[in-house]
Structure formats: structure tokens, C-alpha cells
Amino acid sequence: MIVAGPPWFKSADNPRKTLFANALAWVDHFRPRYFLAENVVGLLGEKLRGRHTGAEDGPKNFIKSGYHKFILRALTGMGYQVRWAVLHSGAYGIPQTRRRVMYWAAQQGVKIPQFPLPTHVIPSPPHNPKLVMAVSLPTYGKVEVIQRIGGCAALAPVTVRDAIDDLPGFHWKDPDTPESSSRLQMKLKLYSADIAYNSLSGPPDDVPYASKPMNEYQRWIRNGSTTVTHHQTKCFGSMMVKRIINIPDRANADHRDLPPDLAFRSFISAHGGAPRNQEYRRLFGRVQWDRAFPTIVTDINPTHKQGQVLHPKQRRVLSVRECARAQGFPDTCVFKSLRGNLKDYHRQIGNAVPIPLGIALGRELGVVLLKARRSANNDGDDEESGWESAESA
Structure with missing residues (x-):
């Protein structure tokens, strides 16, 4: 075959x-x-x-x-x-x-x-x-x-909440906010994301889960794992980070909700401030808890055509592990890269056939x-x- x-x-x-x-x-x-x-x-x-x-x-x-x-x-x-x-x-x-x-x-x-x-x-x-x-x-x-x-x-359909709600949460730091800011008093940990290219932001590997499995999908996807790996995001420039962390944490929020000093003028028409293209409306968009992920792509970037890549509530883009769960990769799956950067991990995930779909096709061949x-x-x-x-x- x-x-x-x-x-x-x-x-x-x-x-x-x-x-x-x-x-x-x-x-x-x-x-x-x-x-x-x-x-x-x-x-x-x-x-x-x-x-x-x-x-x-x-x-x-x-x-x-x-x-x-x-x-x-x-x-x-x-x-x-x-x-x-x-x-x-x-x-x-x-x-x-x-x-x-x-x-x-x-x-x-x-x-x-x-x-x-x-x-x-x-x-x-x-x-x-x-x-x-x-x-x-x-x-x-x-x-x-x-x-x-x-x-x-x-x-019933599996939702974003079903898939990733048990993973430990974290935010990105605001590049313009000093360490003593009250933002650092938030419950979730903060990590810098405006650092060198090919760097990563997020908790280290082998951190514990935020909760016990809350549904059948989480029980299945853990596959016996007791800790979380690859729960990090790629890093961006300071301006990109500031735009991402200023997107409101509500459903359907995107770049149109940014304050004027951070707005993208190239995405807005000269007539009434309406988007010039319907594709623009999902740039810097948040995925929704009670919906499905859009198609997981090979490069998590909020300025690309599939720019709906922000976490539903946390001030950051989706992590490698969250994208892997959206594709059905079990938590025991370890991604490798000769160059050691997250772009290779996202490429492996985005180019794959979702695991449950592959299983379903294999069963038909088995029949x-x-x-x-x-x-x-x-x-x-x-x-x-x-x-x-x-x-x-």
C-alpha cells in the first residue's frame, strides 16, 4: 500500500x-x-x-x-x-x-x-x-x-474548550510594562515573547496539567501522560507582541478592536473604516471556546491569511501543544527539529492528517x-x- x-x-x-x-x-x-x-x-x-x-x-x-x-x-x-x-x-x-x-x-x-x-x-x-x-x-x-x-x-462536536482547557495557562509580558507592574500580580504566569528569533516563550517542558481530565477527549489525548511538553509559543517583535496582548479577551475579537495607536492602517479602507477584504476580519483573531479551531496551518502568525491564532482568553498565540491537540496528536508525542526551533514543530503539525481521521480511514481498510x-x-x-x-x- x-x-x-x-x-x-x-x-x-x-x-x-x-x-x-x-x-x-x-x-x-x-x-x-x-x-x-x-x-x-x-x-x-x-x-x-x-x-x-x-x-x-x-x-x-x-x-x-x-x-x-x-x-x-x-x-x-x-x-x-x-x-x-x-x-x-x-x-x-x-x-x-x-x-x-x-x-x-x-x-x-x-x-x-x-x-x-x-x-x-x-x-x-x-x-x-x-x-x-x-x-x-x-x-x-x-x-x-x-x-x-x-x-x-x-x-456532539469537540470544541476548543474540550481540547485545551486542562493545559496550564500563561500570558505574554507587555514589553513596555516594568517588572513591578500590577500586571505581574495576575494569577497566570507571564513570559517574555519579544525576544530573539527562533526563541520560544512559555513554561518549561514536563509541567503538570492544570486539572484532571474534564472530558473524554482530554482523557484520550493524554494517552497516559502525567506532564505537558511543547507548551510554548513562537516569539515576535515588540510591536507584534503589544498588538496581540491588547486584543480583547472576548469572542470574535480581532485587529479591528485594537486601540488607534496599535491599529493596522493597511487593513482599513479610507471609507468608513471598514475592512477592505473579508479575509482581514480574522487577522489577530481569537479562537472561541465553544467552537472549533480553524484549519491548523504550518506557521502560527496573526498577520497571515489564517490569522485566527490567538488563545480564547490568554494574551498570546496558540502554543505548539495546543495546535497538536487540535490535530489529535497525543500528549506523549514528541516533536523533533534539527534546528531546534518551533517553526519545524508547527510545520510537522500543520502538514499532518488529523490522527482520528487517519484512524477512521485505517479502520475502513481493515474492514x-x-x-x-x-x-x-x-x-x-x-x-x-x-x-x-x-x-x-
């Missing part, structure tokens, strides 16, 4: 955009029994330069959803059965609104796995509840994410393999069972 999650880049000139084609080349070479691939939903609408049969040549001739069609054509051309769908991570017990397109492929003559049915109600982001339910494509119309009838499921084994046993041919054949693949 081959499992692939090639990085995706919007720029047509980026040579790394061909990495999905490289993964297909490995499939063509090894011809595994099963192939599973994951990517961002933006791939579905990506145009591909070329022309349909009978179309006129021209510099503006692109195939709509061409990259998606190329993947399907390549796999079916190799003789594989193919199944694809858009999955929502929140439907499988992750406190995150992450959507991804998945491709299952299986050789002819073996049963292709199904996509897992949701176990949790899909959480909705506060800014657009309809966003998580469908992906609009130029050739397919709207592609709905897999969900149960009526959006119902056995379990197929077990059925093949039982069928072979019933025929009295254990050596050619699906289980053993899959191991050899």
Missing part, C-alpha cells in the same frame, strides 16, 4: 506542484494493492493547461478542474478502481474545521474501501456556518462533505482486509487471503 499527502502550491511556476504526479509515478512503478491520497480541497478546482478533444488551441485554453481529472484519469488508466470524497475532520472527533479531499484506489479484483461515516456532528465556524458543508467546483457544482442524514451523528481473509478462509485458501496479500503489497 502507498499513502501520500503531497504538498500543494497555488503558483503554477512552483516545481513542487508536480509532487502529486510523482506520487502517481510511484504507484505506477510499484503497483500496490491499495493507494490512499490526501490533499487540500483547492486541488479540486485547479485548472490544468491543455485542451479537450476537438477544442481549439489557444493561450487561454485551460481544463476546468483539470488536476483532479488528471488524477482520476491516471489511476483508472493504470487499471485501478477509484473513489474520492471531501471529508471534514470535525466529523471524526477533531475540534477543527479542516476539510480535505481523499482518494482511495484499489486494484481490480479487490474490494475498494469505503469512506468512514461521521461519528460526531460537524462543527460550524462562526464566520460562515455553510462554509464547511460544500465545495463549489466549476464542473461538478457543489460537492458536499460526507455527513449523516440531517447532519446528525452519535456524538475490507478482514472480509477478504474470512472469504479466503471459507474457501480453504488461507495462503491467498486478503490479509496476507495486503501485507505483501
Whole structure:
């Protein structure tokens, strides 16, 4: 079996955009029994330069959803059965609104796995509840994410509070506040965040939890751990730190709530002070306790497109451990970096498939393999069972 999650880049000139084609080349070479691939939903609408049969040549001739069609054509051309769908991570017990397109492929003559049915109600982001339910494509119309009838499921959605409320709290220090300030009398510890690049801010590793597990997700995510590691944040310049700690600790707060001396003029239009672009409204945004995390990205920066990266109540950005919990990494997971900086940790976390989603997909493969084994046993041919054949693949 081959499992692939090639990085995706919007720029047509980026040579790394061909990495999905490289993964297909490995499939063509090894011809595994099963192939599973994951990517961002933006791939579905990506145009591909070329022309349909009978179309006129021209510099503006692109195939709509061409990259998606190329993947399907390549796999079916190799003789594989193919199944694809858009999955929502929140439907499988992750406190995150992450959507991804998945491709299952299986050789002819073996049963292709199904996509897992949701176990949790899909959480909705506060800014657009309809966003998580469908992906609009130029050739397919709207592609709905897999969900149960009526959006119902056995379990309630996992929220930000469910995921991180038991972790020890801390604030960033105000760079302009002296040590004797009353701010230092707050209950939560304070750490400097306006220090050298590649430095980190937060409590040391192996600190105790703030409380006992308060829900099933916290019990599961601890995985037997008794202390917390990687509960630190990246550091920024003094002005960035001052802006972050001055965002009000309430729901939907973002850069528009900053005092005038800290406001971003480049984000505000000259007409009435309204945001020039709807994407700007979530910059320097706080995640909400009773909602899900937005998609966890590879760089926690409040000025980026996905800038909703501030803790719901504490004056700082999300820590490495909080991002890891949003992706379903157990607390016993230790991240490594040859350079020893947090950017590598965030890249490992943001590029990963959420752990519970991977488990759900693996179970569907296990169902197929077990059925093949039982069928072979019933025929009295254990050596050619699906289980053993899959191991050899």
C-alpha cells in the first residue's frame, strides 16, 4: 500500500506542484494493492493547461478542474478502481474545521474501501456556518462533505474548550510594562515573547496539567501522560507582541478592536473604516471556546491569511501543544527539529492528517482486509487471503 499527502502550491511556476504526479509515478512503478491520497480541497478546482478533444488551441485554453481529472484519469488508466470524497475532520472527533479531499484506489479484483461515516456532528465556524458543508467546483457544482442524514451523528462536536482547557495557562509580558507592574500580580504566569528569533516563550517542558481530565477527549489525548511538553509559543517583535496582548479577551475579537495607536492602517479602507477584504476580519483573531479551531496551518502568525491564532482568553498565540491537540496528536508525542526551533514543530503539525481521521480511514481498510481473509478462509485458501496479500503489497 502507498499513502501520500503531497504538498500543494497555488503558483503554477512552483516545481513542487508536480509532487502529486510523482506520487502517481510511484504507484505506477510499484503497483500496490491499495493507494490512499490526501490533499487540500483547492486541488479540486485547479485548472490544468491543455485542451479537450476537438477544442481549439489557444493561450487561454485551460481544463476546468483539470488536476483532479488528471488524477482520476491516471489511476483508472493504470487499471485501478477509484473513489474520492471531501471529508471534514470535525466529523471524526477533531475540534477543527479542516476539510480535505481523499482518494482511495484499489486494484481490480479487490474490494475498494469505503469512506468512514461521521461519528460526531460537524462543527460550524462562526464566520460562515455553510462554509464547511460544500465545495463549489466549476464542473461538478457543489460537492458536499460526507455527513449523516440531517447532519446528525452519535456524538456532539469537540470544541476548543474540550481540547485545551486542562493545559496550564500563561500570558505574554507587555514589553513596555516594568517588572513591578500590577500586571505581574495576575494569577497566570507571564513570559517574555519579544525576544530573539527562533526563541520560544512559555513554561518549561514536563509541567503538570492544570486539572484532571474534564472530558473524554482530554482523557484520550493524554494517552497516559502525567506532564505537558511543547507548551510554548513562537516569539515576535515588540510591536507584534503589544498588538496581540491588547486584543480583547472576548469572542470574535480581532485587529479591528485594537486601540488607534496599535491599529493596522493597511487593513482599513479610507471609507468608513471598514475592512477592505473579508479575509482581514480574522487577522489577530481569537479562537472561541465553544467552537472549533480553524484549519491548523504550518506557521502560527496573526498577520497571515489564517490569522485566527490567538488563545480564547490568554494574551498570546496558540502554543505548539495546543495546535497538536487540535490535530489529535497525543500528549506523549514528541516533536523533533534539527534546528531546534518551533517553526519545524508547527510545520510537522500543520502538514499532518488529523490522527482520528487517519484512524477512521485505517479502520475502513481493515474492514475490507478482514472480509477478504474470512472469504479466503471459507474457501480453504488461507495462503491467498486478503490479509496476507495486503501485507505483501
